[in-house]
Amino acid sequence: MNGRxxxxxxxxVAVATAGAVAxxxxxxxxxxxxxxxxxxxxxxxxxxxxxxxxxxxxxxxAGAFAFVQxxxxxxxxxxxxxxxxPDVPALTSVGKQLTVAQLTRIINHGLGESANPKRPYMxxxxxxxxxxxxxELVSYIRAGLPQVPGATPVSVPRKNGAAVAGSALYxxxxxxxxxxxxxxxxxxxxxxxxxVIPPLSGARFRKQFNTYAKIADVIRSGSVIGRAxxxxxxxWGGILPEQDVRALVAYLKTLKAA
Ligand code: HEC
Ligand code: HEC
Numbered sequence: 001m002n003g004r005x006x007x008x009x010x011x012x013v014a015v016a017t018a019g020a021v022a023x024x025x026x027x028x029x030x031x032x033x034x035x036x037x038x039x040x041x042x043x044x045x046x047x048x049x050x051x052x053x054x055x056x057x058x059x060x061x062a063g064a065f066a067f068v069q070x071x072x073x074x075x076x077x078x079x080x081x082x083x084x085x086p087d088v089p090a091l092t093s094v095g096k097q098l099t100v101a102q103l104t105r106i107i108n109h110g111l112g113e114s115a116n117p118k119r120p121y122m123x124x125x126x127x128x129x130x131x132x133x134x135x136e137l138v139s140y141i142r143a144g145l146p147q148v149p150g151a152t153p154v155s156v157p158r159k160n161g162a163a164v165a166g167s168a169l170y171x172x173x174x175x176x177x178x179x180x181x182x183x184x185x186x187x188x189x190x191x192x193x194x195x196v197i198p199p200l201s202g203a204r205f206r207k208q209f210n211t212y213a214k215i216a217d218v219i220r221s222g223s224v225i226g227r228a229x230x231x232x233x234x235x236w237g238g239i240l241p242e243q244d245v246r247a248l249v250a251y252l253k254t255l256k257a258a
Contacts, residue, residue, distance in 0.1 A: 034045040064148035071174025080145040085238045087120045099235025103138045109228035123234040166251025183255045191230045199254035215249045
């Protein structure tokens, strides 16, 4: 993840200095986040004036990409504008109300998970998101969550069967950050009894989660394994539409069984 972020920052600098020559490169980098060809055009326009995309400082721009990568946008809305669920606040004014230390703490430690585990809560991210990435998220929120070209959730192909849609949702909804590519697991959760966030493939998972209902239930209801800094399964009920839960489960069923 760090490599990708650094790579992108490097590409942005390259565009600023080398101009149009690097346009193809940034198109390639942006392609990892979005399918929009408009991204390329807008970014090059920013480069022509000698600035980062749309004149946004690179730390803020990197924060916009992290906001998409870690699916903050799926709960808080694109650009933190809210409107996804009455239980999830917009983030548009919080950058002026809270200090850097307060925002950093909320992202690392989560918020509200013990108050009512039946509702969406702010997940604990400290074990998953690096300190520089959290710093960039805070910069982005404090800058008022400006639009950054290319920082757009991946699009979801809906006409090729549920499993294909589910594989895109697995990235769009940020499952991949905690459960690893293709559900292979391996992401450390040092304070949890298991020490890792569980894989969503393999014999143990298949045995324990052997029905649609069991998998769909844990996606909707999440879990609270323990207090921060333990990472728990976020509560997605009221956030992910039923169709998306179905697609995610269909995708998980295509993963390695042993
Ligand atoms: C699963 C949904 C979900 C995801 C994903 C999520 N949040 Fe939250 N977030 C919440 C909820 C719910 C609250 C409100 C918690 C409360 O007040 O009890 C919240 C609160 C916050 C707050 C405090 C807002 C305030 O007004 O006090 C910040 C800041 C925040 N989230 C940032 C982020 C960032 C950055 C990310 C991505 C790394 C993120 N959130 C991802 C659900 C989510
Ligand atoms: C912030 C990290 C995080 C994110 C993001 C996340 N999960 Fe989880 N998930 C966990 C943790 C931790 C557990 C283990 C919970 C427990 O043991 O009670 C878990 C458990 C699960 C389980 C049950 C597997 C088991 O062995 O307990 C399923 C299924 C699951 N997650 C699916 C998803 C899907 C689908 C998404 C995306 C919509 C997702 N998760 C996003 C952290 C996360």
